[in-house]
Amino acid sequence: MSWLPQYFFRPRGWLLIAAGLAAVALAQLLGRRDLLVMAVFLITLxxxxxxxxxxxxxxxxxxxxxxxxxxxxxxxxxxxxDVHGSTPGGARARIIEVLPAHLVDVPSFDYPNSVTPRGLLSRYSYVLRPSRRGLFTIGPLTAKFSDPFDVALLRRDLDRGDVLTVAPAAVPLPEISLTGGRGQDGSRSTRQQASPSDDDVMTREYRYGDPLRRVHWPATARQGKLMVRAEESVTTPEAALVLDQRLRAYGGSDKTAPKSGALVTTPAFEWAVTAAVSVAAHLLERSYTLRVLDHQGRPAFLTSRSAPEADREDFAGQPGAIAIAQSLAALDLSGGLEDVPAPPLADTLADKLIQTRRRGPVIAITGVLTEADAMVLSAAIEAAEGAFAFLVSNHPADVAEPLNILRRAGWQAVAVRPATALLEAWLAVDLPSPLTTVAARHPRHGEGAVRGSRP
Known part of the structure; x- marks a missing residue:
């Protein structure tokens, strides 16, 4: 009886109403009052x-x-x-969890649980495997109730649902030299001997096994016993990550307008987000203090709906990596959908990088740059020990001149397509040749993979 409408009444209820209407017609035709009483009962129930x-x-x-x-x-x-409640008259319910459209397996349950006494807590569980980042409302939990006679039907939302945060997954990246190869591990965590003057030196008494090179002879002479320098001071390595968030720079158009609650994004920006979370995790695992900025030089997550601290720009350690991943979960592209070019990179971006004078690398992940944009980024190299750029474009040839400007300024820059493997791009940016351009391993529409060669 699936052809019967499932509104207000169960199939049995619709059949009773139909039988009641038929009984009314027969009562009028035959003049039988008992049929009329039966009809009233069938319709009223x-x-x-x-x-x-x-x-x-x-x-x-x-x-x-x-x-x-x-x-x-x-x-x-x-x-x-966990569902806790009671159903009057011993009625049961069919519960359905409403999920986002891309999660096709909609779970349903019977209430109460067969293993749980009626009127007590019923517990259900299921597994989700989200394939895209964002904030997704899981629920509401919808229930279909029926009466003890199984003739009526009531649909109810039992709650409003809860929000699940899905962050982009980081890709493990190998070690590369981020400071021109000066450090042994690519991090250039500068170790300084704390011996410019006696006032700057912390000493302690010699212990068995201390190397003789750490003996502090002036302190030994003053104390009359062998003294050594305390632990060498280690300068915390610093880095800056710039994430371009301009809609038009990533190929956005009027068709990019999202449905309600969806992200404003493109395949090129999704590549940039994955690169950002991967680079951030790579640096933070190596004890960097990381500053994350947008294309205007502001904190990168000001517009993110998932950011725990939207105005935060400095991150460190494992908590910092988690905060960055969570902030990237719902980061949208910015800028209107009108048919205008992308706004230029703000001069304040370069000014902020130069003023802070961070002794570490700068990594920029951008969409399509103009020559003016490239000039803005070129100025920022004054404040960096190493400068690396990933330009994401559907047509890498379109950014050839901005790439040349960056490389002439000292940046190690590559152009990538949205289909390019991040690991491939990461290794390519470490090549000493300034003429490297990365394309997808499997180019489409007959385009060959473009790869620069060393001169």
Whole structure:
């Protein structure tokens, strides 16, 4: 009986109403009062059952939890739903969890649980595997209630749903020299002997096994016993990450306008986001203090709906890596959808990088740059020990001149397509040749993979 409408009444209810209407017609035709009484009963029963369901709506408390609290794309999350309530008259319910459209497997459950006593807590769990980043509303939990006679139907949302944060997954990156190869591990964490003057030296008494090169002879002479320098001071390495967020720079158009609640993004920007979270994780794992800026020199996550601290720009350690990943989860492209070119990179970006004088590398991940944009970035090399740029474009040839400007200024820059493997681009930017351009391994439309050669 799936052809019967599933609104207000169950199939049995619709059949009772139809039988009641038929009994009314027969009562009038045959003049039988008993048929009329039966007709009234058949029609009234579903109506009263429906009114009872709407009048005595059962109360519910729904608690939904995610494990882990936020997930990366391509990984799994376990959703646990606790439903506590009562159903008058012994009615049961069919519960359906409403999910975003790209999560096609919609879970459904019977309430109460067959293993749980009626009126007590019923617990359900299922697994999600999100394939894209963003903030997704999981729920609401929708229930279909029926009366004890199974003739009426009531649909209810038991809650408003909960938001699941899906962050972009970081790609593990190998070591490369981020400071011109001066450091042994590419990090250039500058070790300074704390011996410019006696006032700058911290000493302690000699211990068995201390190397003789650390003996501090002036302090030894003063104390009358062998003294050595305390631990050498280590300068914390610093770096800056610039993430371009201009809509038109990443090939955005009027067709990029999202549906309600969706992200404003393009395939090129998704590549940039993955690169940003991967580079950030790579640097923070190596004890860098990382500053993350947007194309205007502002904190990069000011417009992100998922950022725990939108105005934060400095990150360090594992908590910093988690905060960056969470902030990138719902980062949109900025700029209007009108048919105008992308706004230029702000001069304040270069000014901010120069003024801070950070002793470390600068990594820029951008869309299509103009020559003026490239000049703005070129100025920032004054404040960096190493400068690296990834220009994401569907047609790398379109950014040939900006690439040359950056390279002449001392940047190690490559152009990539959205289909380019991040690992390939990361290794290419480390090549000593300034003429390297990376394309996808499997170019489309007959285009060959463009790869510069060493002169």
């Amino acid at each position: 579903p109506l009263l059952a429906s009114a009872g369901l709407h009048l005595f709506k059962p109360g519910f408390t729904v608690r939904r939890s995610f494990s882990p609290a936020f997930v990366e794309t391509g990984t799994t999350a376990t959703v646990t739903v």
